[in-house]
Amino acid sequence: MRPTAVRSLLAYVATAALVSGLFAVAPTAPPASATAVSNRPTNPRTGLPAGMTATHRQLVRARAATTTTATTTPPVQLNYYDGPVVSNPSVYSVLWGGDDSAYLPEVAGSTTPDMDTFFGQVTHSSYISLLAQYGTQRAGGTDQSIGYGSFTGRSKITPAASAAGTTVTDAQIQSELADQVNARHLPSPAVDAAGYTRTIYALFFPNGTTICDGTDCSGHAFCAYHNSFTATVDGVTRTLLYMVLPDDTDQSMLLGCNSNTATTSIQVLQSYTSHELSETITDPDVGLATTDDAAPLGWYDQNYGEVADICNDLLSGNADGTLTGTDGATYVVQKVWSNHDGACLTDDSSTPPAPAIGAASALPGGRVRLTWTPPEIDGGSPVSEYEIYQSTSKDALGSKVGSVPAPGVQWTSAALTSGTQYYFHVFSHNKNGDSAGPSAEAVATPDATAPHVTITSPTRLFQLSNRITLSYTASDADSPTGITYDVQSRTAASNAGFGSYTDLAHTTTARSLSRTGSPGHEYCFRVRARDAVGNVSPWTPDRCTVVPLDDRAMASITSGWTRTTASAAYRGTLTKTHTAGARLRLTHAQADRIALVVTTCSSCGRFAIYLNGSLWRTVDTHSAATHYRTIVLPGTFRLGTKTIVLKSLTRYLLLDAIGIART
Numbered sequence: 001m002r003p004t005a006v007r008s009l010l011a012y013v014a015t016a017a018l019v020s021g022l023f024a025v026a027p028t029a030p031p032a033s034a035t036a037v038s039n040r041p042t043n044p045r046t047g048l049p050a051g052m053t054a055t056h057r058q059l060v061r062a063r064a065a066t067t068t069t070a071t072t073t074p075p076v077q078l079n080y081y082d083g084p085v086v087s088n089p090s091v092y093s094v095l096w097g098g099d100d101s102a103y104l105p106e107v108a109g110s111t112t113p114d115m116d117t118f119f120g121q122v123t124h125s126s127y128i129s130l131l132a133q134y135g136t137q138r139a140g141g142t143d144q145s146i147g148y149g150s151f152t153g154r155s156k157i158t159p160a161a162s163a164a165g166t167t168v169t170d171a172q173i174q175s176e177l178a179d180q181v182n183a184r185h186l187p188s189p190a191v192d193a194a195g196y197t198r199t200i201y202a203l204f205f206p207n208g209t210t211i212c213d214g215t216d217c218s219g220h221a222f223c224a225y226h227n228s229f230t231a232t233v234d235g236v237t238r239t240l241l242y243m244v245l246p247d248d249t250d251q252s253m254l255l256g257c258n259s260n261t262a263t264t265s266i267q268v269l270q271s272y273t274s275h276e277l278s279e280t281i282t283d284p285d286v287g288l289a290t291t292d293d294a295a296p297l298g299w300y301d302q303n304y305g306e307v308a309d310i311c312n313d314l315l316s317g318n319a320d321g322t323l324t325g326t327d328g329a330t331y332v333v334q335k336v337w338s339n340h341d342g343a344c345l346t347d348d349s350s351t352p353p354a355p356a357i358g359a360a361s362a363l364p365g366g367r368v369r370l371t372w373t374p375p376e377i378d379g380g381s382p383v384s385e386y387e388i389y390q391s392t393s394k395d396a397l398g399s400k401v402g403s404v405p406a407p408g409v410q411w412t413s414a415a416l417t418s419g420t421q422y423y424f425h426v427f428s429h430n431k432n433g434d435s436a437g438p439s440a441e442a443v444a445t446p447d448a449t450a451p452h453v454t455i456t457s458p459t460r461l462f463q464l465s466n467r468i469t470l471s472y473t474a475s476d477a478d479s480p481t482g483i484t485y486d487v488q489s490r491t492a493a494s495n496a497g498f499g500s501y502t503d504l505a506h507t508t509t510a511r512s513l514s515r516t517g518s519p520g521h522e523y524c525f526r527v528r529a530r531d532a533v534g535n536v537s538p539w540t541p542d543r544c545t546v547v548p549l550d551d552r553a554m555a556s557i558t559s560g561w562t563r564t565t566a567s568a569a570y571r572g573t574l575t576k577t578h579t580a581g582a583r584l585r586l587t588h589a590q591a592d593r594i595a596l597v598v599t600t601c602s603s604c605g606r607f608a609i610y611l612n613g614s615l616w617r618t619v620d621t622h623s624a625a626t627h628y629r630t631i632v633l634p635g636t637f638r639l640g641t642k643t644i645v646l647k648s649l650t651r652y653l654l655l656d657a658i659g660i661a662r663t
Contacts, residue, residue: 468515
């Protein structure tokens with residue numbers, strides 16, 4: 001059983017002689033059921049399969065076994081071998097059966113902070129920022145960037161009997177993991193946009209379980225390891241990534257899986273877990289590699305192995321540091337090699353990458369809106385602001401024109417020159433300075449000019465059809481396409497003023513519309529146009545048309561008038577007289593002009609028009625031939641409420657309609 005009290009590293013010093021004797025002999029061979037499952041590369045220093053975290057004692061033996069006449073330490077350089085990386089690690093914890101009491105309480109989640117929070121904090125920290133330098137956006141690479149990840153859950157499985165003993169082989173682990181995923185007891189591996197696996201299964205085993213990978217077993221030759229294999233999951237071939245994390249951390253302290261920083265069982269576990277996590281991210285397909293110099297190997301050093309192996313070796317196993325999470329807790333993490341800094345580090349202290357540029361969109365008034373996506377990592381310190389540069393020359397940085405405090409992701413320019421093409425770049429900035437380079441270039445052409453809109457019909461103020469057709473058009477040199485229109489109208493009856501404007505259409509692309517008018521009403525229309533950018537023209541001046549009142553709307557105030565019908569007449573009716581001096585009247589007309597619709601003929605004569613009792617005009621309806629529905633426009637007068645009287649001056653008149661207008 002696990003000791004109830006956590007013993008410190010110093011408690012093991014007294015057993016050093018015994019331990020050194022233990023490691024003076026070759027590792028104990030695994031049980032007969034253990035089988036080699038991979039041809040993956042071998043770490044040249046330790047002789048262990050790539051992906052394994054060696055114990056300190058194993059490293060001491062490895063150094064002794066590889067002693068040569070060389071007097072210098074081999075140079076360090078992680079090289080890229082065209083394999084994938086894990087772009088945004090999604091860690092899922094798996095407890096390999098048994099009771100919760102068989103695990104550290106932090107693994108089983110019975111105390112906090114636990115390994116769940118460890119994964120959540122580490123995958124979204126400067127530890128990941130440090131690994132971002134190992135992106136694969138290069139010739140022959142997989143075009144991936146390394147960014148922040150997450151912890152996505154924890155499950156306890158019930159492994160098959162063959163994989164549930166006190167000794168478990170890597171072959172059994174792979175078979176069981178695939179079965180558990182296909183049985184939906186564990187989530188299927190997520191993939192990134194390039195199709196590469198993002199999910200990392202963190203496998204924890206009950207205390208006392210020995211894990212054997214080929215001839216190498218935990219408790220003898222290694223602290224932990226990471227591996228990969230392909231399997232059919234939901235009918236699709238996927239790569240499964242996993243970390244084997246033996247939960248025998250008291251023994252691990254004896255073996256030297258700790259350092260002066262990691263002095264408790266949970267800290268030791270955090271140490272070698274971070275080791276495997278960093279190496280899974282930068283070299284995930286190590287289990288599928290067959291050589292140490294070709295894909296699917298990711299980042300690898302020919303002398304030392306993977307990104308954390310280097311520091312474990314160079315620093316004699318004392319490669320641990322600490323990371324303070326946003327939860328205020330302190331976590332132990334193993335240092336990893338930074339090609340950029342030429343050193344073993346636990347966090348990045350560099351400038352952030354540039355943001356991913358989005359759209360540069362023209363806005364009304366000649367302005368431009370620029371958007372971007374924050375970099376997935378921040379260089380170890382939060383991005384504090386973004387700086388915007390502007391130029392009128394392609395691929396030229398130009399001058400700084402603005403800045404936006406983080407977490408803002410958009411910027412709007414002042415009014416720029418309409419029709420001129422502008423180029424924009426954005427830098428990220430944190431306490432360490434600006435990003436090493438700008439974002440990709442974004443381009444936009446400002447448009448400050450609204451369309452010019454013209455109404456083309458109706459063309460006559462008075463019309464005899466009650467079908468009113470409104471037509472309009474617009475032109476815009478800067479935005480010739482994508483123009484839309486707003487249309488409004490207002491209406492007045494012959495004896496009343498105009499009402500307010502009402503919408504007939506909004507943002508329509510149609511350039512005409514029709515409506516049915518009523519006799520005795522005036523209809524006024526106005527239109528404005530909007531270009532694709534959003535510049536809006538002023539409303540046009542009103543374009544109006546009147547549907548006249550029928551002749552029967554005028555009252556006869558003397559005798560001598562006859563109401564008759566005629567198919568050729570406006571609305572089929574006429575009012576006629578053979579009596580000189582006969583009069584018709586229309587009261588309460590609100591107008592500044594009128595139109596008379598008459599029939600002209602060879603025997604037709606003249607009539608007088610009185611406004612509020614005063615003679616205003618005389619009209620002659622005589623013509624050589626007969627013409628129905630002739631519109632007569634006598635003229636204009638001051639707008640006001642009028643009583644209109646028509647008086648026959650000769651013996652024969654034919655009145656068809658009267659139009660009342662006030663515009």
